[in-house]
Amino acid sequence: MKKVVLIRHGESQWNLENRFTGWTDVDLTENGVQEAIKAGKLLKKEGFKFEKAYTSFLKRANKTLNTILDQMDLDWIPVEKSWRLNEKHYGMLQGLNKAETAEKYGDEQVLIWRRSYDVPPAPLDLSDSRSASQDPRYAGVPKAFVPQTEALKDTVERILPYWLEVIYPSLVNHDEIIVAAHGNSLRGIIKYLKGISDENIVSLNLPTAVPYVFEFDDDLNFVKDYFLGDPEEIKKLMDAVANQGKKK
Numbered sequence: 744m745k746k747v748v749l750i751r752h753g754e755s756q757w758n759l760e761n762r763f764t765g766w767t768d769v770d771l772t773e774n775g776v777q778e779a780i781k782a783g784k785l786l787k788k789e790g791f792k793f794e795k796a797y798t799s800f801l802k803r804a805n806k807t808l809n810t811i812l813d814q815m816d817l818d819w820i821p822v823e824k825s826w827r828l829n830e831k832h833y834g835m836l837q838g839l840n841k842a843e844t845a846e847k848y849g850d851e852q853v854l855i856w857r858r859s860y861d862v863p864p865a866p867l868d869l870s871d872s873r874s875a876s877q878d879p880r881y882a883g884v885p886k887a888f889v890p891q892t893e894a895l896k897d898t899v900e901r902i903l904p905y906w907l908e909v910i911y912p913s914l915v916n917h918d919e920i921i922v923a924a925h926g927n928s929l930r931g932i933i934k935y936l937k938g939i940s941d942e943n944i945v946s947l948n949l950p951t952a953v954p955y956v957f958e959f960d961d962d963l964n965f966v967k968d969y970f971l972g973d974p975e976e977i978k979k980l981m982d983a984v985a986n987q988g989k990k991k
């Protein structure tokens with residue numbers, strides 16, 4: 744049996760402030776660090792022994808991963824970072840408060856921007872200081888691939904080659920791997936793995952720092968998936984994420 748653990752980063756400063764984040768490089772809050780410590784302890788207690796880790800180019804995911812590995816005394820394992828695991832780019836919404844945006848445009852429109860498969864928010868202008876185009880960390884990425892906004896469909900298109908060509912094949916040589924990334928980039932992987940339809944993906948909300956285990960048989964066929972932790976608590980956390988985009 745092979746296992747991939749997908750984990751969204753712990754609470755970030757902009758999660759706390761309820762702001763659209765996307766590719767903005769926001770740090771974890773102290774609570775976010777504690778969430779990552781809790782996840783690391785739980786994964787250790789459950790006997791996980793990761794051999795390889797993957798994460799994005801964004802510090803909230805990097806720090807969550809490092810904290811988890813530290814709790815598990817697995818700081819030494821190889822970690823590979825890729826821009827392809829970054830959060831869905833939120834375009835012109837980046838930095839705006841989600842509830843205030845719902846006051847202005849309505850809950851339904853915000854749900855479309857947050858969760859629909861193929862409707863992106865308006866793009867950032869290349870000259871906008873929020874654009875990642877001039878950020879040196881993406882210097883090695885073809886300019887045409889650096890997004891100015893994304894729908895989940897676009898996120899899936901950039902993330903899937905990395906899943907199919909890098910992460911998934913690494914299960915041939917590794918029994919357990921961990922992927923520390925973001926709510927929507929992970930929704931993209933989950934949509935693919937579970938064959939979730941474009942309509943049904945709207946209702947999947949990932950809570951911060953809750954380990955989500957995907958098991959594969961020795962031929963690398965997907966077998967089953969489950970969250971680690973108290974199901975009632977996880978349901979409450981998922982509902983809270985869903986409600987972030989509603990008017991107060």
Ligand SMILES: O=C(O)[C@H](O)COP(=O)(O)O
Nearest residue numbers: 762763764765830857926
């Ligand atoms: O980018 C963000 O704002 C969050 O990481 C995910 O936000 P969402 O739950 O509103 O998609």
